[in-house]
């Protein structure tokens with residue numbers, strides 16, 4: 241797509257507006273105009289009272305226009321935001337006519353819609369005024385403005401000054417028993433690569449020791465521990481027990497008793513009673529058992545190697561283990577899913593009364609075969625109606641939204657929302673998404689993120705340290721001696737926490 245921008249607007253913002261209506265569109269440098277190349281012209285005109293924006297969009301043989309004017313006092317009064325709101329509104333007018341789509345989130349771009357609500361609530365808006373302002377300025381549906389406000393309110397209850405001074409620990413297992421058709425994660429799934437697991441676990445144990453030694457050296461308190469994947473329960477019961485023992489030893493040495501300890505078990509086809517008993521014995525408080533859908537046809541279409549019955553069995557095993565919290569992940573808008581089958585899935589899950597339900601919207605990255613085969617329908621209304629149904633049904637059953645993020649290339653530009661019974665929120669999700677405190681990570685593809693305490697204006701300083709992306713790179717580094725990486729982590733942590741815990 242080619243952009244023509246006349247005015248003080250960052251191209252990235254205009255690109256994100258284009259992606260609302262044309263998901264997956266690319267902006268290669270030096271692209272030449274052509275019949276199949278969409279184009280957008282955006283022009284701003286500023287005077288003493290505000291900003292006028294005009295937008296022209298061209299896709300195929302269609303061309304549409306939109307105009308808007310925004311006063312300088314709109315939003316939080318920041319001139320850049322006023323320009324964005326004017327351009328966004330004009331873009332929406334042109335985009336709606338071009339595509340026939342009225343995006344539920346209006347012109348709200350960005351990963352964290354609740355961030356805007358947090359700013360407004362922090363500036364003294366009541367929840368009602370906050371939702372009104374979001375709806376008015378960003379042209380969202382009223383329900384989405386309320387959702388962003390409610391998530392922000394839930395986060396503010398969970399993010400205390402004490403939590404900001406603590407850290408969390410992430411441990412990654414990038415292996416899965418088979419590959420889901422929509423997956424674009426680096427997880428290893430072929431039998432040959434699964435043979436690497438024993439060596440990977442040796443390297444990981446070493447890595448976990450290193451991360452915890454840095455935590456002890458800096459006198460840090462641990463708020464939560466998260467074992468994620470991939471599929472952590474792809475490990476045998478003995479392998480899982482050994483990893484949990486290693487983490488347990490380190491928690492004991494650090495004198496830590498985290499508020500939450502999650503094992504993202506994930507795929508129902510990997511969960512058994514022995515693994516769950518081991519998890520609970522080692523202090524795990526939360527597990528995820530993820531069917532994604534309870535429709536056998538949809539599960540087959542997305543290449544999940546389990547049936548709805550296998551999910552119900554795995555859920556029962558998890559429940560019988562006595563673990564405190566169970567999360568169930570679902571995806572709305574999956575290929576082949578309908579509003580009716582999604583409703584059946586949601587109702588079937590809600591009837592089990594799990595503490596958390598996370599409703600994602602189907603999102604396809606470029607490498608996935610869904611996009612290649614044209615099975616991705618960005619404009620699908622099924623997903624929009626499914627997430628609306630989920631919100632209503634879950635609120636009605638006593639769940640509240642507490643965590644939300646958006647991704648690119650998502651059906652209908654929709655959101656992913658975590659719902660929880662009050663007091664059972666998935667804390668790590670909030671700490672990680674809202675960049676509440678540092679997360680020290682081990683395993684391939686894991687990222688350590690140092691997050692400072694907030695400055696008076698609320699901003700935080702962030703530094704990242706990346707682990708090798710693929711397990712084979714991670715293992716090569718381990719074989720050659722992982723001392724350099726630990727030394728880098730130690731030095732970065734000393735630099736970061738040495739100055740008054742990251743202030």
Ligand code: SF4
Nearest residue numbers: 416419420423427470
């Ligand atoms: S379980 Fe998740 S990480 Fe594993 S293959 Fe499926 S989508 Fe990918």
